[in-house]
Amino acid sequence: MSTAAVEPAPRAVTLDSNRDPVNDFSVVVATVNGSGSQTANNTLVRALFKMGIPVNAKNLFPSNISGLPTWYTIRISKDGYVARREGTELLVAFNPATAAADLQSLPRGGVCVYPEDAKFERSRDDVTYYALPVKSLIANLGVDKKLVDRVANMVYVGALAELLGIEREVIREALSYNLSGKQKAVDLNYNVVVAAAEFVRENLPKQDPYRVERMDKTDGLIMIDGNTAGALGALVGGLTVMAWYPITPATSLADGVNEYAPKLRHDPQTEEPTYAVVQAEDEIAAIGMVLGAGWMGARAMTSTSGPGISLMTEFVSFGYYAEVPGVIWDVMRMGPSTGLPTRVSQGDVLKAYYLGHGDVRNICLLPGTVKECFEFGQTAFDLAERFQQPVLVLSDLDLGMNAWMSEPFQYPDKPLDRGKVLNAEQLKAMEGWGRYKDIDGDGISYRTLPGNEHPAAAFFTRGSGHNASAGYSERPDDWVSNMARLARKHETARQYVPKPVVDRREGAKIGIIAFGTADPAIVEARDRLSTLAGIETSYMRLRALPLGDEVTQFIAEHDRVYVVELNTDGQMHQLLRLHAPEHAMQLRSIAYSDGLPLTARYVTEQIYEMEQK
Amino acid sequence: MAAAAKPGGAPAPKMTTNRAGLTKPDYRGLPSTLCAGCGHDSIASQIIQSAFEMSLKPHQVIKLSGIGCSSKSPAYFLSRSHGINVVHGRMPSVATGAMLANRTMKAIGVSGDGDTGSIGIGQYKHFVRRNVPMVYIIENNGVYGLTKGQFSATADLGQKLKYAGTNELMPIDLCLEALVAECGFVARSFAGDAKQVRELLKAAMAFNGTAVLDIISPCVTFNNNPDSTKSYTYGKEHEEVLQDISFVQAYEEVEIEQEPGTVQEVKLHDGPRILLKKLDRSHDPTDKLAAMRLLAEAREKQEFITGLIYINESRPTLVDLEGLPDTPLAALQDDKIRSTPEQFASVMAEFQ
Numbered sequence: 001m002s003t004a005a006v007e008p009a010p011r012a013v014t015l016d017s018n019r020d021p022v023n024d025f026s027v028v029v030a031t032v033n034g035s036g037s038q039t040a041n042n043t044l045v046r047a048l049f050k051m052g053i054p055v056n057a058k059n060l061f062p063s064n065i066s067g068l069p070t071w072y073t074i075r076i077s078k079d080g081y082v083a084r085r086e087g088t089e090l091l092v093a094f095n096p097a098t099a100a101a102d103l104q105s106l107p108r109g110g111v112c113v114y115p116e117d118a119k120f121e122r123s124r125d126d127v128t129y130y131a132l133p134v135k136s137l138i139a140n141l142g143v144d145k146k147l148v149d150r151v152a153n154m155v156y157v158g159a160l161a162e163l164l165g166i167e168r169e170v171i172r173e174a175l176s177y178n179l180s181g182k183q184k185a186v187d188l189n190y191n192v193v194v195a196a197a198e199f200v201r202e203n204l205p206k207q208d209p210y211r212v213e214r215m216d217k218t219d220g221l222i223m224i225d226g227n228t229a230g231a232l233g234a235l236v237g238g239l240t241v242m243a244w245y246p247i248t249p250a251t252s253l254a255d256g257v258n259e260y261a262p263k264l265r266h267d268p269q270t271e272e273p274t275y276a277v278v279q280a281e282d283e284i285a286a287i288g289m290v291l292g293a294g295w296m297g298a299r300a301m302t303s304t305s306g307p308g309i310s311l312m313t314e315f316v317s318f319g320y321y322a323e324v325p326g327v328i329w330d331v332m333r334m335g336p337s338t339g340l341p342t343r344v345s346q347g348d349v350l351k352a353y354y355l356g357h358g359d360v361r362n363i364c365l366l367p368g369t370v371k372e373c374f375e376f377g378q379t380a381f382d383l384a385e386r387f388q389q390p391v392l393v394l395s396d397l398d399l400g401m402n403a404w405m406s407e408p409f410q411y412p413d414k415p416l417d418r419g420k421v422l423n424a425e426q427l428k429a430m431e432g433w434g435r436y437k438d439i440d441g442d443g444i445s446y447r448t449l450p451g452n453e454h455p456a457a458a459f460f461t462r463g464s465g466h467n468a469s470a471g472y473s474e475r476p477d478d479w480v481s482n483m484a485r486l487a488r489k490h491e492t493a494r495q496y497v498p499k500p501v502v503d504r505r506e507g508a509k510i511g512i513i514a515f516g517t518a519d520p521a522i523v524e525a526r527d528r529l530s531t532l533a534g535i536e537t538s539y540m541r542l543r544a545l546p547l548g549d550e551v552t553q554f555i556a557e558h559d560r561v562y563v564v565e566l567n568t569d570g571q572m573h574q575l576l577r578l579h580a581p582e583h584a585m586q587l588r589s590i591a592y593s594d595g596l597p598l599t600a601r602y603v604t605e606q607i608y609e610m611e612q613k
Numbered sequence: 614m615a616a617a618a619k620p621g622g623a624p625a626p627k628m629t630t631n632r633a634g635l636t637k638p639d640y641r642g643l644p645s646t647l648c649a650g651c652g653h654d655s656i657a658s659q660i661i662q663s664a665f666e667m668s669l670k671p672h673q674v675i676k677l678s679g680i681g682c683s684s685k686s687p688a689y690f691l692s693r694s695h696g697i698n699v700v701h702g703r704m705p706s707v708a709t710g711a712m713l714a715n716r717t718m719k720a721i722g723v724s725g726d727g728d729t730g731s732i733g734i735g736q737y738k739h740f741v742r743r744n745v746p747m748v749y750i751i752e753n754n755g756v757y758g759l760t761k762g763q764f765s766a767t768a769d770l771g772q773k774l775k776y777a778g779t780n781e782l783m784p785i786d787l788c789l790e791a792l793v794a795e796c797g798f799v800a801r802s803f804a805g806d807a808k809q810v811r812e813l814l815k816a817a818m819a820f821n822g823t824a825v826l827d828i829i830s831p832c833v834t835f836n837n838n839p840d841s842t843k844s845y846t847y848g849k850e851h852e853e854v855l856q857d858i859s860f861v862q863a864y865e866e867v868e869i870e871q872e873p874g875t876v877q878e879v880k881l882h883d884g885p886r887i888l889l890k891k892l893d894r895s896h897d898p899t900d901k902l903a904a905m906r907l908l909a910e911a912r913e914k915q916e917f918i919t920g921l922i923y924i925n926e927s928r929p930t931l932v933d934l935e936g937l938p939d940t941p942l943a944a945l946q947d948d949k950i951r952s953t954p955e956q957f958a959s960v961m962a963e964f965q
Binding site: 220221222223224232235236237238239240241243260263264265267268270272273274275276277278280281282284285286287288289290291292293294295296297298299300314315318322378408409411412415416418448449450451452453454455457458459460461462463464472 | 670671672673675676677687688692693694695696697698699700703705706707708709710711712713714715717718735736739743931935936937938941942943944945947949950951952953954956957958959960961964965
């Protein structure tokens with residue numbers, strides 16, 4: 001596949017595992033964007049998943065409605081690894097424009113499945129070819145002309161089913177799942193699958209070793225993308241006002257709210273919605289609506305990506321300083337500017353943490369799995385209301401838009417944390433209340449909400465200088481004491497935010513720190529470093545900013561700590577050096593960003609090579 | 614119109630109380646820090662008077678503003694109401710979120726011609742388009758005061774300012790913009806005309822939807838030259854009043870004394886009425902095209918017309934469109950805003 005052109009050249013030391021041709025290989029489906037291959041690909045993935053085989057799929061797509069090449073990679077891994085792999089064994093070459101280049105990226109002994117009339121040079125003689133008579137198969141079925149294009153992709157589904165041994169009945173169920181049980185559509189597509197499979201069985205004898213076998217490794221699991229998971233988490237986490245503006249790759253989070261809110265959040269008695277969703281005119285309006293609702297006491301959020309958080313900057317400073325809760329999901333993509341809008345990155349770390357003008361440090365959550373996307377749906381609101389400030393959730397395109405296997409999500413057992421809000425009676429009982437007074441010494445003040453009938457409840461919220469009782473003030477001492485309290489609040493937040501997940505290995509002198517979707521590559525790389533090079537590593541996966549003492553402790557425990565992230569400037573590495581300057585020399589940055597999800601091979605090779613120095 | 618007396622005919626107490634049991638000082642704000650004679654302060658005092666006469670409960674009112682001299686003024690009225698002074702030109706979005714979160718609030722937004730006409734024109738138009746319930750007051754003086762005298766987008770063509778020179782661009786007419794965005798309540802007034810401001814404010818407070826009130830409010834420091842249409846002198850000499858307006862609350866009995874045909878009555882959703890006594894110029898404020906024509910002609914002739922330009926309460930508000938429950942979203946109990954375990958289990962099953 002041509003994306004290989006931007007991958008680092010293979011190194012002298014290749015620490016790649018030997019692959020088993022059974023349940024341990026990858027398939028890349030190369031199509032033209034907009035050709036409707038989504039149902040076909042989803043059907044393949046779901047069928048493999050339902051056969052109990054660990055699977056992960058990634059859609060590597062262009063920023064385009066139709067006509068540009070797109071690659072859908074499916075990794076089948078009996079060991080349960082879900083990181084992207086460099087190189088795939090099977091190629092479905094359904095895009096003539098990229099077929100020749102895609103063919104070059106196959107390993108020796110690879111497989112190429114293509115439409116028989118595709119015009120590209122079969123330049124490799126170490127690859128097995130299977131030519132499919134797509135047009136005649138469809139024509140023989142008498143498919144309505146208008147539907148031909150839509151079902152043509154089912155030909156490769158049928159061919160792969162036969163070649164790899166994917167059970168037909170499972171394919172049928174997967175089709176039904178993906179087509180929401182619409183029987184006519186299921187039948188039509190399934191007929192194409194069967195016709196293609198029969199053709200392969202009768203005419204194309206199997207000449208390659210790759211196949212799948214049923215396993216039981218996905219029993220009880222679900223498959224879901226991170227944006228949908230985040231939407232579900234927010235909906236059971238008390239979301240009541242959602243304001244958003246379309247932007248890839250965050251749009252599907254709002255779609256998820258729109259899709260599942262009617263199922264989850266209509267009052268069973270009155271059938272009335274307990275939420276409002278507004279598509280705003282831009283990201284500035286979206287965050288304005290969120291803060292207006294948060295000021296009023298609602299749990300409000302928006303979903304966006306890099307350009308969106310840039311536009312929200314002024315409002316985030318306002319929310320931080322006026323102390324108004326709100327949640328911003330930043331589903332990260334490549335920047336700067338428009339960057340590569342359909343490609344993954346972890347490039348907003350520094351920007352998000354310091355988003356604002358003046359002295360601002362924001363609470364950021366760093367989900368690394370779809371399950372955490374779900375859990376942080378509520379956690380983000382809890383933190384926003386507890387700390388009375390905007391909270392950012394830094395997901396990314398790979399996590400947000402691709403489907404991942406997961407344990408099913410549990411209905412949250414923790415109550416909503418609504419923070420320090422005083423009603424009229426509580427206000428009456430409290431002596432000497434001031435909106436920005438630090439009564440408890442944790443930097444968090446008590447707030448009242450509009451509608452509170454106590455005559456002294458009202459205050460004027462402003463982004464300009466204010467004293468402890470919310471009065472306008474330009475006094476230097478008021479400014480200094482308020483900022484000192486905000487700093488104290490940030491220290492309190494350090495203890496409150498989700499702790500890192502740590503896996504220590506006996507005797508490991510090397511540590512790895514990462515976050516988000518770097519995780520799958522690191523999990524796999526650690527195994528490879530251990531089995532192939534005898535290098536043992538401990539691993540800390542960060543889940544929030546600000547960083548806590550346990551991070552310093554982890555760094556201190558290791559001779560060298562590699563900070564792995566998907567950006568170019570080593571942004572988390574920079575934050576860690578600021579956080580633990582006394583250990584700065586132990587920290588080594590592995591920052592790499594090319595728009596594609598991180599691979600275990602890259603991480604393995606980087607650490608291995610740097611360890612040789 | 615006199616303030617509503619407390620029913621029962623008891624001897625008038627020293628301080629009159631309204632139907633909410635409050636006195637006028639209960640609606641006051643902090644002392645103004647604006648320049649002496651600023652039109653914005655006259656408007657603030659009419660907001661205080663109107664809120665008192667309307668017997669608004671201060672805790673049921675929210676005050677919102679953006680940035681600028683106008684946006685400072687919510688601190689100078691209704692101290693017992695929560696207020697929020699947000700970022701420049703973005704008050705409408707904050708008001709949208711606030712009203713979605715609590716539909717029972719009465720929102721009073723105060724903006725200026727820079728805040729609404731320049732940086733905030735996009736949010737203004739989308740807010741009006743969504744018909745978010747709020748009294749949207751624009752304190753319009755054609756100039757940026759806090760930054761010492763730049764032209765705003767409503768400055769007159771050919772206007773001269775010490776700082777900025779001569780304005781060579783046509784002004785944006787914020788009433789016309791509101792009409793184009795389907796606003797159901799469009800009025801223009803003059804800060805020097807206290808009674809008209811007050812009656813329009815009360816009508817706007819009773820209106821269900823976005824009520825735009827563009828009030829020419831002279832800036833005594835930077836834009837009060839007699840040749841400026843935003844000056845006191847010009848306003849007093851050139852104001853052409855469309856109607857003599859009276860706002861009548863639902864509980865008030867007012868005999869219409871005038872001859873039939875000389876008073877137009879507009880009823881609002883829950884009982885109050887606006888009485889419009891026709892003056893020289895005939896204008897039907899329920900006729901949208903007539904309203905547009907009126908504004909367009911006034912703009913061509915640089916005429917300064919004031920009064921109720923357009924009213925139509927029929928368009929659904931954003932609160933209606935969202936189908937929100939009577940209980941404010943922000944007041945729903947925690948168990949109402951996190952779905953039931955059964956609902957959740959059935960959704961989770963879809964992913965298995």
